[in-house]
Every structure is written in C-alpha cells, then in structure tokens.
Amino acid sequence: MANSKFEYVRSFEQPDSLLPNTWIVVRIDGRGFTKMCAKYEFEKPNDRRALDLMNAAAKAVVTDIPEITIAYGVSDEYSFVFHKSSNLFERRASKLVTTIVSTFTANYVYLWPTYFPDTPLSFPLPTFDGRAVCYPTVQNLRDYMSWRQADCHINNLYNTAFWKLIQLGGLDNKEAEKTLAGTLAADKNEILFSRFKINYNNEPEIFKKGSIVFKDYELAEPSSHDAAAAADALAEPPVQSKSQAEKDKKRRAKAKVVVEHLDIIKDEFWDRRPWILSGKPGQPGKASKEIQT
Numbered sequence: 001m002a003n004s005k006f007e008y009v010r011s012f013e014q015p016d017s018l019l020p021n022t023w024i025v026v027r028i029d030g031r032g033f034t035k036m037c038a039k040y041e042f043e044k045p046n047d048r049r050a051l052d053l054m055n056a057a058a059k060a061v062v063t064d065i066p067e068i069t070i071a072y073g074v075s076d077e078y079s080f081v082f083h084k085s086s087n088l089f090e091r092r093a094s095k096l097v098t099t100i101v102s103t104f105t106a107n108y109v110y111l112w113p114t115y116f117p118d119t120p121l122s123f124p125l126p127t128f129d130g131r132a133v134c135y136p137t138v139q140n141l142r143d144y145m146s147w148r149q150a151d152c153h154i155n156n157l158y159n160t161a162f163w164k165l166i167q168l169g170g171l172d173n174k175e176a177e178k179t180l181a182g183t184l185a186a187d188k189n190e191i192l193f194s195r196f197k198i199n200y201n202n203e204p205e206i207f208k209k210g211s212i213v214f215k216d217y218e219l220a221e222p223s224s225h226d227a228a229a230a231a232d233a234l235a236e237p238p239v240q241s242k243s244q245a246e247k248d249k250k251r252r253a254k255a256k257v258v259v260e261h262l263d264i265i266k267d268e269f270w271d272r273r274p275w276i277l278s279g280k281p282g283q284p285g286k287a288s289k290e291i292q293t
C-alpha cells in the first residue's frame with residue numbers, strides 16, 4: 001500500500017527501549033490515595049481489605065504477564081520485576097508501564113466489590129501512576145527490593161505506634177507526633193509495649209513485611225553458598241534446546257501464583273526459590289548466587 005502524505009508523522013515517535021540485559025522494575029503507585037483512603041474510610045493505619053485487594057490485583061497482573069518474575073507490594077504501591085532476559089514489547093518502557101498500570105487498575109476496580117461489598121466505588125475512581133527503572137545486577141535488584149521492604153517496616157512501626165497513641169492512648173495527632181519525634185525503633189517498640197501491651201513482633205506479617213507475589217514451584221532446600229553453585233550460576237546460561245524451552249514454558253504456565261509475606265532482605269527467600277532469579281522454572285536445590293555480578 002502506498003504511504004499517505006501523513007505517514008511522515010511516524011518519525012516523531014521516540015524510541016524508548018530499556019537497556020538490554022538489565023532487570024526492569026515497574027513500580028506503580030496509587031494517585032492521591034491519602035484522600036482516597038479517607039473517602040472510603042480505610043482503617044488506620046492498615047486496612048486488611050485494601051491490602052488484600054492490592055494483592056489480588058497484583059496476582060492478576062503476574063498471572064496475566066508471565067514475564068514478571070516477582071512483585072512486591074506495600075501501602076498503595078506495587079513493584080513488578082521483569083527478568084533481565086525478558087524481551088516483552090521489545091523492552092519499550094511506555095508499553096511495559098502502561099500495560100502494567102492498566103492491567104492492575106482494571107483488576108483493582110473489577111475486584112473492588114469483592115473486598116468492599118458494602119462500599120460501592122464512586123468518583124473519583126482509584127488510579128495509579130507508573131515508572132520503569134533498570135537495575136544492572138542482581139545485587140542492585142535485591143537492594144531495590146530490600147529498600148522497599150525496609151521502608152515498609154519503618155513506616156509500619158511508626159504508623160502503628162502513631163495510631164495506637166491516638167486510638168488507644170487518646171492523644172491527638174500533634175501530641176502523637178511529638179511523642180514519636182526523635183524516637184528510634186526500640187523506643188517505638190517500648191512505647192507500644194509499655195503503654196498498650198502490644199508486642200510489635202506479633203503484628204500481622206502482611207503489615208510488617210508487605211506482600212510478595214511470585215510463581216511457586218517446589219521449594220528448594222535452603223541452599224549451599226558453595227563455590228560450585230556460585231560458579232554455575234555465574235556462567236552464561238547454556239542455549240536451551242527447543243524441547244527444554246517448551247517444558248519450561250509449560251511449567252511456567254502451570255505454576256501457582258502465590259502471595260506471601262516473607263523477609264526478602266535476607267538470602268534465604270532467594271536461595272530457596274532459585275527460579276526467581278535464574279528465570280528457569282524448577283531447579284530445586286540450585287542456589288541463585290549470581291548476586292555479586
């Protein structure tokens with residue numbers, strides 16, 4: 001077909017492919033959720049229904065887009081990680097971000113009545129923004145994930161203490177803020193325990209650790225950091241035979257997508273689930289020690 005005289009406008013489009021061979025993290029975040037949470041009277045500081053809804057929407061995204069290897073959520077945000085070998089949408093940032101944001105938002109709105117049966121949605125509707133960032137090494141990626149989980153812990157300890165001072169201690173916002181000003185984690189633990197007999201360690205894991213969504217294959221034994229495993233993982237992956245690739249694809253399609261509330265800062269989570277970083281489904285017992293690269 002002959003080009004029309006308008007066709008030249010295509011040349012205005014900018015390429016936005018993300019750097020190859022890097023871990024892509026797409027983080028989405030609720031827009032104006034401080035107001036949204038107030039409007040729908042979310043419980044403070046954590047509304048279990050709201051978190052479960054975020055997790056259900058994230059699970060739908062991970063199920064729908066098999067290239068996502070793991071996702072982590074806290075508060076009104078979720079980070080979705082694409083394996084560094086992923087070539088989805090030729091790694092175009094705008095396609096990746098908008099697909100995640102719209103798939104997540106559509107599921108969030110669709111699933112809302114399941115989690116808030118007595119609170120119909122009305123305007124303004126929940127919306128999310130998104131961004132994509134590339135991390136070149138596994139260490140950078142794990143540091144990113146650790147950063148989000150550490151943030152979850154710091155915020156949750158503060159918010160738990162803050163709201164208990166108000167809800168149980170009868171303080172107003174200013175007084176609670178003043179009480180917590182300059183306190184360290186140990187002080188906040190102590191305030192919770194001495195004033196309200198609350199042991200922070202017994203708070204629900206979902207509040208303390210956030211939520212991790214990933215594909216579950218059989219669990220590997222907590223594994224060796226031995227040199228052989230490390231060298232094995234450091235080596236370039238061998239070119240896969242067609243039948244192996246087919247098998248992997250089938251395994252991936254069959255795997256259960258799960259939501260857990262575990263520590264992702266320590267090695268154990270990663271060592272026990274080597275497929276998350278290796279991208280190869282079902283390699284029980286092989287440690288994913290590519291970490292220093």
Ligand SMILES: Nc1nc2c(ncn2[C@@H]2O[C@H](COP(=O)(O)OP(=O)(O)OP(=O)(O)O)[C@@H](O)[C@H]2O)c(=O)[nH]1
Pocket residue numbers: 029030031032033034035037038042043044045046047048050051075076
């Ligand atoms: N009450 C309540 N509030 C929540 C809950 N989860 C998230 N939020 C609120 O959501 C907000 C998330 O923070 P931000 O993403 O930084 O702020 P935002 O208002 O969404 O603003 P933008 O992201 O910049 O659009 C915080 O104010 C939280 O208090 C919850 O379970 N209960």
Ligand SMILES: [Mg+2]
Pocket residue numbers: 029030031032033034076
């Ligand atoms: Mg927000």
Ligand SMILES: [Mg+2]
Pocket residue numbers: 029030075076077
């Ligand atoms: Mg946020």
